[in-house]
Amino acid sequence: MSLLELEGVEKAFGPVQVLRGITLKVEAGEVVGLLGDNGAGKSTLMKTVTGVYAADRGVVRFAGEDVTLLPPGERRRRGIEMIYQDLALAPQQDVANNIFLGREPTRRLWGLLPGHVDKARIDREAQAMVDRLGVRVPSIHIPVGMLSGGQQQTIAIARALTFAPRLVIMDEPTAALAVREVNSVLALIERMAADGIGVILISHRLNDVFQACSRMVVLQRGTVAADLRREETSMAEVVSYIVGAHA
Numbered sequence: 001m002s003l004l005e006l007e008g009v010e011k012a013f014g015p016v017q018v019l020r021g022i023t024l025k026v027e028a029g030e031v032v033g034l035l036g037d038n039g040a041g042k043s044t045l046m047k048t049v050t051g052v053y054a055a056d057r058g059v060v061r062f063a064g065e066d067v068t069l070l071p072p073g074e075r076r077r078r079g080i081e082m083i084y085q086d087l088a089l090a091p092q093q094d095v096a097n098n099i100f101l102g103r104e105p106t107r108r109l110w111g112l113l114p115g116h117v118d119k120a121r122i123d124r125e126a127q128a129m130v131d132r133l134g135v136r137v138p139s140i141h142i143p144v145g146m147l148s149g150g151q152q153q154t155i156a157i158a159r160a161l162t163f164a165p166r167l168v169i170m171d172e173p174t175a176a177l178a179v180r181e182v183n184s185v186l187a188l189i190e191r192m193a194a195d196g197i198g199v200i201l202i203s204h205r206l207n208d209v210f211q212a213c214s215r216m217v218v219l220q221r222g223t224v225a226a227d228l229r230r231e232e233t234s235m236a237e238v239v240s241y242i243v244g245a246h247a
Contacts, residue, residue: 009058020222031199033209036219079166091145096126150181167198
């Protein structure tokens with residue numbers, strides 16, 4: 001049983017058919033690169049996996065369960081996380097608060113009144129996550145807006161991992177990062193896979209994809225043009241599928 005299974009997934013926006021019968025599998029602990037030119041359907045497909053978009057046709061299964069009709073919150077509770085390109089961080093908030101952003105633990109006042117954010121627990125668990133991942137930040141109390149792009153990306157990853165996901169989808173995580181920061185992000189992806197987490201990596205940076213991914217799936221005009229194993233392909237072949245030049 002695969003962690004994620006898509007069968008015949010279709011999605012249209014008005015008269016524009018964006019996804020045309022996508023079939024795809026991702027195993028636990030596998031890192032899959034999702035590639036394609038702009039407009040190939042990558043982001044739409046992943047938003048269909050997370051439930052942001054409802055599939056017009058087809059089936060989305062997660063851990064053997066049909067989740068096609070489930071809303072995004074339910075899919076997230078089952079372990080599907082997506083880290084978007086804009087990271088969705090609050091730059092004025094500190095590292096710890098960003099890791100728990102939108103899912104802050106609360107405590108009862110005098111054991112009776114609910115609803116108070118448990119800042120001590122946030123700080124404690126955020127520090128534990130930062131230490132476990134080896135994330136290099138000056139302090140968990142520094143505003144995220146003061147961190148570098150690579151550090152902010154690792155905080156977004158830490159936030160996703162805090163709630164024990166089984167599948168993490170990453171949209172262009174290494175775009176605009178320096179080489180050293182790219183290596184840090186790729187090391188975290190490798191660590192996620194070693195922990196049994198499935199990872200889907202959307203990227204235009206083929207060097208990063210070949211370093212991190214064991215498989216590459218190429219979309220072209222809403223269809224799967226190729227599903228290639230790293231050891232059985234080359235960068236030139238992948239590029240030929242992306243641009244539609246493969247014979």
